[in-house]
Amino acid sequence: MCQFLLRDARRSLLRPLRRCYSSNFSNQAIEIESGLQRELDGILNSFDAPITYAFGYGSGVFKQVGYDSADKPQIDLILAVEDPVEFHSRNIKQNSHHYSSLKYFGPKVISRFQDVGAGIYFNPYANINGNEVKYGIVSMKRILNDLKNWESFYIAGRLQKPVKVLKTNPTIEHYNHLNLKAAATLAKHLISVKYPEKFDEFQFYKEITGLSYLGDIRYHLGAENPKKVENIVTKNFDKFRMYYKPIYEDVVVNNGYYLPPGFTLKNSLKKIQYRIQRTSLTQMLKGVATAGVTKSVKYAWAKRMKSRSK
Template identity: 30%
Template sequence: MNQLLFQNILSKFPSQYIKFAFAYGSGVFKQLENDPKKSNSMTDFVFVVDDSIKFHDENLKMNSSHYSFLKYLGPYYLSKIQNDFGAACYYNTLVPLKIDSENFLIKYGVVSEDALIRDLYDWDYLYLSGRLQKPVRMIKKPLRKPLPETGSSTKTLENQITDDLDPNQDNIGINVNYSFESVSKSIDLALQTNLKNALHTALLLLPEKFTLFELFVCITSLSYSGDFRMIIGENKQKVENIVTPQIERFVHLYKPYLIKETFENHLTCNFETGKLTQSLNQHTIYHHLSLLPKNLIQTIVNYKFKTTHFYDLEEYIYKLTHRVDYKDIVREAVTSIVKHTSLSQSLKGVLTAGAVKTVDYSVRKLKKMVKK
């Protein structure tokens, strides 16, 4: 794996303000019926920054062409648009990069560390938290400048960022020639909490008996439920196409939390056969409901009980535990969060991308959908 590529990518941006970054999607991991090695494949990145205003200020100097007409508003208002609208993430799309005489096409989002942590813990938007419920490639900055690499062969971006990596480990991307700083403890804890949030939610939606594949399909579908782009612009088999070739990566992500649930007698899991059985008694249902992220459980209460008065959250969770339709209630609450976020973020994307790139990006999505 050419770790130097990661550093070359970050060097094109104000990396001094990037706490860490990750790459995701079909441009990084193989999906069924998708070939990320094609020259027109776009790779998605997210840059987590500690100061959005300073990042945009410097990025405007380095990469003004990446921005739409909004660049004329200046870094302060770019930061306001980033944080106050949609999912608190500002995307520049269809950005061409030239690295070592090779041309790449990327899309990158900018999010503040605080906003990301809130979404991971509470599912304020279920947007980037949804991305991080699936395998991604963590990119970490070097503490010292990496040595030049010699004799490297020409590869696609997908080749260079996926070779010899172990998904979502603390040492991901670490090459023996480099020394990397860890993601901050606060982000590490938030990432772990997000995975647990996804597992508890999925277990509430699943029947007594299911498979690891069905579990991961359920988890992956959470952030797509209610997304209008799944009706127009996305392959209808997208979720299955994501999960099928990545079962081992999903197992690697969720195995510690599945083992914990097994120890606590909430389920049994056989990793060899891929079969699971969970308890559906009220004690276990209450256990999962009480560990749902803040925004999801509040959405459930507001949606089902329609109260604007002060309420004891524990009391409503207890009431929900005794309802036969608790699965439908949880599912509808997830859909509600995603529906609102996907619409507002997409409308924001029209502004941040500009008219030409919006049309180009939409045509690409529609071509993929028709093709599949």
């Protein structure tokens, strides 16, 4: 009898814990159209190399105002892996055509090159299952460090906007929750300074989105649409609402507060701008080597034309 009571007691204790854990980060599970979901799953499952966490982003996954629906945009993916050397070793064997001439130096050199700057190695214009895909490989160590400490603000800034998670990881979800809370804390402060008379939810998401473009060298070169921030929020307002629902209640409604170590309301903008400026320049220079000259020119020209047409 005692054994049954003990077993029931254990079950009753575990049940609420499981519910709490599984629902904690449900806001990060953004839904998309089922056909696109199947396409993205197919792309991810096509890789033989192990992937720990993955998400899709950009106009190929979420629509933005001003993009022609007739022109199918490139699909952007980030793949987080435990061992970059192992990933590149297996991926070069399977998809050598995705890589530039750097592949001839081997996976160790590619992994060391990947670790420069924001710690991401991009393969753009890869044809996967008939889709044009740009995918970036990042180590779990670097992605977690960026979420915890805003080391480069590259992945942290990307994850502050709605993304489509394709492979979940509870550790990343936990630290991304803190990342979102930090972005919300800063956005709320910026609104209180700029618009002290009125708090506007749309502006709140604009401030969050704008953080990841502070100091981005692509804006100075005219490679980005100057209305990109507003376009992203306009087209994806409902997704922002879902993504930030528990964060909004915590920070805006209940006056919660969180910023990464070393960041304050006074120094955050300057620190973020410096890190993005440095990282965006490094990633741009890396892109020539990782993509090759032809693909780099093609990508830069496409971005330039896209920014001019909006």
